[in-house]
Amino acid sequence: xxxxxSHQEHLSQSDPSPSPNSCSSFELIDxxxxxxxxxxxxxxxxxxxxxxxxxxxPFNSEDSQQLEEAYGSGKDGNGRVVPTDxxxxxxxxxxxxxxxxxxxxxxxxxxxxxxxxxGDKDNKYVPYSESFSQVLEETxxxxxxxxxxxxxxxxxxxEIIILHNPKLMVHYQPIAGSDEWGSTPTEQGRxxxxxxxxxxxxxxxxxxxxxxxxxxxxxxxxxxxxxxxxFRSIVQCVNDFxxxxxxxxxxxxxxxxxxxxxxxxxxxxxxxxxxLHSTGVDVDLQRITLPSINRLRHFTNDTIxxxxxxxxxxxxxxIVDTVASEMNRIYTLFLQRNPDxxxxxxxxxxxxxxxxxxxxxxxxxxxxxxxxxxxxxxNIAMDQGDAPTLEEDLKKLQLSEFFNVFEKEKVxxxxxxxxxxxDLQEMGIPLGPRKKILNYFxxxxxxVGINRQTxxxxxAVNISKENDEYLDVGIGQVSVKxxxxxxxxxxxxxxxxxxxxxxxxxxxxRIDPNYKFPTCKGFFNIYHPFxxxxxxxxxxxxxxxxxxxxxxxxxxxxxxxxxxxxxxLTRMSMDLKNNLLGSLRMAWKSFTxxxxxxxxxxxxxxxxxxxxxxxxxxSSDVNADETSTAVKEDVPPINVGKLNGGxxxxxxxxxxxxxxxxxxxxxxxxxLCYWESxxxxxxxxxxIYQTQGIFxxxxxx
Numbered sequence: 001x002x003x004x005x006s007h008q009e010h011l012s013q014s015d016p017s018p019s020p021n022s023c024s025s026f027e028l029i030d031x032x033x034x035x036x037x038x039x040x041x042x043x044x045x046x047x048x049x050x051x052x053x054x055x056x057x058p059f060n061s062e063d064s065q066q067l068e069e070a071y072g073s074g075k076d077g078n079g080r081v082v083p084t085d086x087x088x089x090x091x092x093x094x095x096x097x098x099x100x101x102x103x104x105x106x107x108x109x110x111x112x113x114x115x116x117x118x119g120d121k122d123n124k125y126v127p128y129s130e131s132f133s134q135v136l137e138e139t140x141x142x143x144x145x146x147x148x149x150x151x152x153x154x155x156x157x158x159e160i161i162i163l164h165n166p167k168l169m170v171h172y173q174p175i176a177g178s179d180e181w182g183s184t185p186t187e188q189g190r191x192x193x194x195x196x197x198x199x200x201x202x203x204x205x206x207x208x209x210x211x212x213x214x215x216x217x218x219x220x221x222x223x224x225x226x227x228x229x230x231f232r233s234i235v236q237c238v239n240d241f242x243x244x245x246x247x248x249x250x251x252x253x254x255x256x257x258x259x260x261x262x263x264x265x266x267x268x269x270x271x272x273x274x275x276l277h278s279t280g281v282d283v284d285l286q287r288i289t290l291p292s293i294n295r296l297r298h299f300t301n302d303t304i305x306x307x308x309x310x311x312x313x314x315x316x317x318x319i320v321d322t323v324a325s326e327m328n329r330i331y332t333l334f335l336q337r338n339p340d341x342x343x344x345x346x347x348x349x350x351x352x353x354x355x356x357x358x359x360x361x362x363x364x365x366x367x368x369x370x371x372x373x374x375x376x377x378x379n380i381a382m383d384q385g386d387a388p389t390l391e392e393d394l395k396k397l398q399l400s401e402f403f404n405v406f407e408k409e410k411v412x413x414x415x416x417x418x419x420x421x422x423d424l425q426e427m428g429i430p431l432g433p434r435k436k437i438l439n440y441f442x443x444x445x446x447x448v449g450i451n452r453q454t455x456x457x458x459x460a461v462n463i464s465k466e467n468d469e470y471l472d473v474g475i476g477q478v479s480v481k482x483x484x485x486x487x488x489x490x491x492x493x494x495x496x497x498x499x500x501x502x503x504x505x506x507x508x509x510r511i512d513p514n515y516k517f518p519t520c521k522g523f524f525n526i527y528h529p530f531x532x533x534x535x536x537x538x539x540x541x542x543x544x545x546x547x548x549x550x551x552x553x554x555x556x557x558x559x560x561x562x563x564x565x566x567x568x569l570t571r572m573s574m575d576l577k578n579n580l581l582g583s584l585r586m587a588w589k590s591f592t593x594x595x596x597x598x599x600x601x602x603x604x605x606x607x608x609x610x611x612x613x614x615x616x617x618x619s620s621d622v623n624a625d626e627t628s629t630a631v632k633e634d635v636p637p638i639n640v641g642k643l644n645g646g647x648x649x650x651x652x653x654x655x656x657x658x659x660x661x662x663x664x665x666x667x668x669x670x671x672l673c674y675w676e677s678x679x680x681x682x683x684x685x686x687x688i689y690q691t692q693g694i695f696x697x698x699x700x701x
Contacts, residue, residue: 036144037141037144037145039137040114040115040137040196040197041114041197041198041199042068042112042113042114042198043058043059043064043113043114043198043205044058044059044063044064044067044068044110044111044112044113045057045058045059045110045111045113045127046059046091046098046108046109046110046111047108047109047110047111048108049106055124056111056113056124056125056126056127058198058203058204058205059084059085060085060205060206060207060208060209061205061206061207061208062207062208063082063084063085063208064205066082066084067082067084067091067093067110067112068112070082070093071093071112078093078094079093079094080093080094081093083101083337084098085209086209086264086266087101087337087338088100088101088102088268089101091110093110096109096110096111097109097110098110100235101333101337102268102269102330102333102334103235103268103269103271104271104274105235111127111129111130112130113127113128113130113133113198114127114128114133114136114137114196114197115127115128115132115133115136115137115194115195115196116128116194116195116196116198116201117161117171117192117193117194117195118171118192118193118194119192120173123202124203125195125201125202125203128155129156132155132156135153136153136161136163136196137196139151139153139163140163140196143163144166149163149164149165150162150163150164151163157174158174159171159172159173159174160172160174161194163194169193169194169195169196170191170192170193170194171191171192171193171194172191172192173192209246209264210257210262210263210264211263212262212263212264213263213264213265213266213338213341213343214262214263214264214265214343214688214689214692215265215266215343215344215345215346215688215689215692216265216266216268216331216334216341216343216344216345216346217265217266217267217268217345217346217347217348217493217684217688218268218269218270218327218330218331218345218346218347218348219234219238219241219267219268219269219270219347219348219349219350219353220270220272220323220347220348220349220350220353220354220356220357221234221237221269221270221271221272221273221350221351221353222306222349222350222351222352222353222354222496223273223303223304223306223307223351223352224273224302224303224304224306225273225274225302225303226303227350227672227675233271234269234270234271235269235271237269237675238267238268238269238675240675240676241267241674241675241676241681242266242267244676244677244678244681245264245265245267245681245684245685246264248555248678248681248682248685249262249264249265249685252555252682252685252696252697252698253685253689253694253696253697254697255697256689256694256697261694262689262692262694265684265685265688266334267348268330268334270323270326270327270330270353271326272319272322272323272326272353272356273306275318275322275418276306276309276315276318276319276322277302278420279315279318279420280420280422281309281315282301285301285305286301289301306352307352310352310355310356313479313480316480317480317481319356320356320359320360320480320482320483321417321483322418323353323356323357323360324360324482324483324484324485325414325417325418325483327347327485328483328485328486329414331345331486331487332486344490344688344691345487345488345489345490346489346490346491346492346493346522346688347361347489347491347492347493347520348492348493348494348495348684349492349493349494349495349497350495350496350497350674351495351496351497351498351533351671352498354494354495354496354497354498354499355497355498355499355502357492357494358492358494358497358499359482360482360483360485361489361492361517361518361519361520362517362518363482364482364484364485364517364518364519364520365484365518365519366518366519389413390403390406390411390412390413390416391403393413393440393441394406394437397433397436397437397440399433399436399437402429402433405427405428405429406427409427411427413441416437416441417441419438421434421438424437424438485519488519488520489519489520490520490521490522490688490691491520491521491522491523491524491687491688491691492517492520492522492523492524493524493526493684494523494524494525494526495526495527495674495680496526496527496528496531496533496534496670496671496672496674497525497527497533497534497535498533498534498535499525499535499537500525500535500536500537500539500540501535503540504540508540509540509543510540510541510543511537511540511541511641511643512641513541513542513639513640513641513642514641514642515641515642515643516641516642516643516645517643521645522644522645522647522687523537523643523644523649524644524649524651524683524684524687525537525538525649525650525651526552526651526652526653526674526680526683527650527651527652527653528652528653528655528670528671528673528674529652529653529655529670530655530670531670531671532668532670532671533671534671536549536650537643537649537650538638538640538648538649538650541640541641541643541649542638542639542640542641545638547638549648549650549651549652550648550650550651550652551651551652551654552651552652552653552654552679552680552683553679553700554654554679554700555678555679555682555700557698557700651683653673653677653679653680654679655670682700
C-alpha cells in the first residue's frame with residue numbers, strides 16, 4: 001500500500017515529466033482532445049434516508065429537465081416551485097428542498113449534480129456539493145483547454161481530489177487525526193473513483209410518467225405503521241403498486257397508449273395509523289404494559305391493538321373520521337392541482353383498511369347529485385350549506401386573538417378538528433381557550449356525517465332469521481356516526497380482507513342478494529389462497545351453493561406452470577383410471593366365457609351374471625360422475641347478487657411454485673404480497689379501464 005501511496009504522491013507533484021509507472025496511456029488517448037472542452041450536463045438528485053443512510057436518488061429525466069429549465073430562468077427561478085414525481089412532490093428551488101404534497105413526510109434535500117465519487121461501503125456514487133462541483137468543473141476546463149493535468153484539489157471537508165487525466169480522477173478521504181498537529185491531509189487510504197457527468201455512473205434514470213391521469217385510487221392500509229415484510233410505510237408500498245401499474249400499462253395496454261386513449265392511474269395512500277396513535281393512547285397503554293418481552297409487547301401495542309381500537313366506539317369514531325376526512329382532503333387538493341381531471345375515483349383497502357372502507361361505504365347516502373358538475377365547488381367541509389370559516393368560529397367563541405397562531409402553523413378547520421389538547425398546548429394556547437376549542441370542534445364533528453339507516457330498505461345489509469325473513473341490523477358495527485364522502489367511488493378493491501369474518505362475528509348470517517353500496521357500483525374481494533387474514537364474501541350472498549372463487553389469470557397469460565401441471569396430472573390419472581376399469585371389464589368378460597366343468601359352471605353362473613352387472617354399475621357410476629362434471633362446467637355463471645353489479649366478487653391469486661411446497665411457511669408473506677403482485681395490479685387496471693370502454697390488448701385466459 002505504501003508503494004501506491006508514494007506513487008500517488010509522485011503524481012501529485014507539478015513535474016510535467018511522466019513517470020514510467022504513471023497512467024500515461026490515458027494521457028496519450030486524450031492528447032488530441034486537449035482543447036475540445038464541452039460543458040458537463042447536470043442532472044438533479046434528491047436525498048432519502050434509507051436504513052439510516054443517505055441515498056441520493058436521481059429525478060426522472062423529465063423532472064430533471066424541468067428543474068434545469070427553472071434553474072436557468074434566472075434569479076426569479078430560485079423562487080419557483082416545480083411539481084415532480086407526477087405532481088406528488090413539490091421542489092422549492094430556492095430552498096433546494098423537496099416536499100410531499102398529499103401526505104406527511106420529511107423534506108428531502110435537492111441538488112444539481114455534475115460531479116460524483118464512489119461511496120464508502122457500496123458502489124453507489126455520491127454527488128459533490130454544487131459549489132465544489134463548480135470548482136471541479138472549472139479546474140477540469142482549464143486542464144482540458146491547456147492540456148495540463150495532475151491537478152490536486154482539497155474539498156471543504158478536507159478531502160483530496162486528484163485529476164490525473166480525463167480517464168483517471170480519484171478521491172481520498174481525510175485520515176482521522178491527520179491535522180491534529182497542523183499538518184495538511186495527504187492522499188492516504190484507498191482511492192475512490194471520481195466521475196464527471198451522470199452518464200458516466202451506473203444509475204437508473206427512469207422516464208417520466210404520463211401527464212394525463214385517467215383515474216384516481218385511494219389506498220387505505222391495515223393494522224400497524226408497516227405494510228410489508230421489509231417494514232415499509234404505506235407510502236413506499238403504494239409507490240411499488242404505482243410503479244408496477246406503469247409497467248403493465250406499457251405491456252398490456254400498448255395499443256391504447258399508442259392511440260393516446262389512456263394516460264395512467266394515480267394511486268394515493270391514506271394514513272390513519274399516525275393520527276390514531278397521536279391521540280395519547282400510546283402513553284396510556286405504556287403505563288399498563290408489562291415490562292417483560294418489551295419488543296413483542298411494543299409490537300402488539302403498535303399493530304394488533306388496532307383491531308381492538310376499531311371495535312371501540314371512541315377510537316372507531318376517530319378512525320372512520322380520519323379515513324374519510326383524509327380522502328376528502330386529498331381529493332379536494334388533487335382537484336385543485338389537476339383542474340382538468342375528468343376521471344373517476346375508486347378506493348382500495350388492505351386488511352383492516354378494507355373493513356373500514358366497507359363500513360364507510362355501507363353508511364353512505366345516495367344524495368350527492370351530479371358529482372361531476374360539483375367538482376369545482378367541492379370543499380373539505382362535510383356540512384351541508386355554507387360552512388363558517390375558522391376565523392368566524394373563533395370569533396363566535398370570542399377567541400379571535402388566536403387566529404394568527406393557527407394561521408402561522410397552517411392549521412385550518414380540518415387540521416384543528418384532529419388536534420389534541422397537547423397539540424394546542426405546544427402552539428401556546430392557554431388551558432381555558434384550549435378546552436373551549438376542543439369542545440366546540442368535537443361537538444361539531446360528531447354532528448356531521450351520516451347516521452346509520454334504521455329503516456328497511458334495499459340499501460341495508462340484512463341477516464336472515466330462522467323464518468327466512470330479513471332483519472335490518474345495519475352492519476352490526478359499534479355505534480358511530482359515519483362521515484360523508486364528497487364523491488362517489490366507482491369500484492372498491494379489497495386486498496387480503498377480513499370483511500367476511502367480521503360480518504359473521506357481528507351476527508350477519510347472510511347478505512341480501514339485492515344489496516349494493518349506496519354510492520359505489522363495484523366490489524372486488526382479492527386474496528391470496530394462503531392469506532390467513534382473508535375471507536370470502538360470496539358464500540354469505542349464496543349460502544346454499546358451493547362454488548370456487550374466480551381464478552385471477554397470470555399477467556403473462558394462462559395459469560402458472562405448476563398449476564397446469566397439477567391439473568394435467570389430475571386429468572391423466574382420471575383417464576388412466578377410466579381406461580384401467582375398461583380394460584378390466586373386457587378381461588372379465590373374456591374370462592367368464594372360458595369353458596368350465598359342468599359342476600362349476602352351475603355354481604358360478606349366478607356369480608358371472610352378478611359380477612359383470614356390478615362392474616357395469618361401477619362403470620356407469622364413473623360415467624355418471626364424468627357426465628355430471630361436464631354438466632357442471634356448462635352450468636351458467638352463479639348469481640352472486642348486486643354487490644358487484646352482478647359480477648363475481650371473490651377473486652383468488654395463483655400461488656407461486658415455491659409457495660405451494662409449504663403453505664404455512666408463506667402465510668404471513670401471502671398477506672403482504674399484494675403491493676408487488678402484477679396479477680393484482682393488472683386486475684385493478686383491467687376493471688378500471690373497462691368502465692371507460694378500454695380493454696387489454698389480448699384477453700388473458
